[in-house]
Amino acid sequence: MRVLVIDETPLRASILEEGLREAGLEDVTILSETRLLMRQIVEIDPDVILIDLENPSRDVLESMFQVSRTVERPIGMFVDQSDAGMIERAVEAGVSTYIVDGLRKERVKAIVEMTVSRFNAFNRLKRELADTKRALADRTSIDRAKAILMRRHTIDEPAAYAMLRRAAMDQHQTIADVARALVSASQLLEKRP
């Protein structure tokens, strides 16, 4: 079975490719550039096409249902009417699947399930990375805000932190938000007009 993965995110594509190979699918092609999608698909002649949901070229792909003249084998969207939950999970994960006619649904279903779980794993990874970055940025702002307070009020670090915490509680904000506001305000105050 020949699988084509269309994804502009290289990391996600490689996570998916790895999963496909683990599932015993050797014939996997990854496309990240979709300017000549029609021509590329005719050349690759895949049995299954996996494409990320946000890819604008999905409309190009779908037009192939209409113009069978350009593709040898008709392509249909993989929709198992009996399993609406799976379509929902696929859309949530951000992937959609197209198969050529005549392929056994059960085989494809396993691939789709695997793709959905890999896409979700990628989404988790992305979220964790964003969380880590944010935590780091928060840490930096809080440290700078503490330094400003310590200098200004000649207090020690725990006292400066307590001030930030109290302000955050009073204003129903996070400590990081208060710290960011303090840092930017103090930059403004130090600036000469």
Place this chain on the structure above:
Amino acid sequence: MTPVRIGFIPLIDCAGLVAAVGLGFADAEGLDVALTRETSWATLRDKLAVGAIDAAHLLAPIAVASKVGIGNPKPPFSALMSLSMNGNAISVSRALYGEMAESREFAAPDDLAGKGRAIAKVIAARKAAGAPRLTFAVVHPFSPHNYELRYVLGAAGIDPDEDVDLVVVPPPFVVDHLRGGLIDGFCVGAPWTSIGLQEGLTRVIAVKPQIWRFGPEKVLAVREDFAADREDVALRLIRAVKAGGAWADDPANRQRLAAMMAEPALLDMAADTIAGSLAGRVPLDDGPAETIADYVVFDRDGASFPWRSHALWFYSQMLRWGQVKHSAEAMRAAAGAYRPDLFRRAFAGTDVTLPGANAKVEGALAAPQPAGSTTGRLVLPRDGFFDGRIFDPDDVAGYASAFEVGKALR
């Protein structure tokens, strides 16, 4: 407040939605609307199908196709109202325009029949010279753009499935494709027509009002079961978006609307480009920019009313081009995709003008004409197809099979 998620594609014709949210019309109906931008019609449709969004700014024919059950299997949608009339245009590369002009088949910008003949001559000359075929792009197989381009080509005896290559290209890529020589022309919506012009790559050979004076484009679609189970929300949406469309139609609001739409989370484009498209300032052929009347209309002159005859006209074109097999049942389903019943209910007991009928003969009005309505204030605008054909919603199959070029069974 009721939360409602509405998906949209960054195009001029989502203006009514933007205004409904930005001007507080949604708020006034107790709706907390979140607008989410999508990158393709397929994704917008799928998200609507699985309930990831509640409503969508959708190509009208996609809603019709969903109800007829063609294209991708999915639950049927209901078009609550029209979001826009017109807005599209056919552009060609300057090279193709040069070839067309050489044929001397047309002189006036309004001579679409002559322009069609000019394209036919280019096609014949290319064939004789063994040159590659002309390639035109549209945005989706189930799009007004597809049917409009095919309509113009077909009128000149050009078979769009045999004589040219018709491909789908996402609007943000059409200008790039044309620059790279991958396509020779395209039919897209505003503001992409203007962007091709700004880049100095294209000539506009036809704007929508020339092809069909007052023709439907986008609808506000929900899932049919949403319209049934949450009818109250659907009615509130109709009221909010109609108010937004009416505000967006007012030229006095154009600058403010353009600034709102230019936001990164919405169209993410220059406000000037948007304002130019809203005003319909477009040069035709190689002439100077002029203001095209009714370039894009959101609400006025009955534009937001979901006319069943619009749904049936799209069905007639699906029939004409072999996208659907004709049956009384399929035709009934097509008409049922548009929901004038809900639109009427949304304004029952108010002084909002509602037409007396749910369908009208399309293309028959040479001048504005008063029409039966609840307030007696409805005047239908001038309407007509460039080739003078008239669409009678009572004879859809006859209309579809009367075209010389097409696949409908005679």
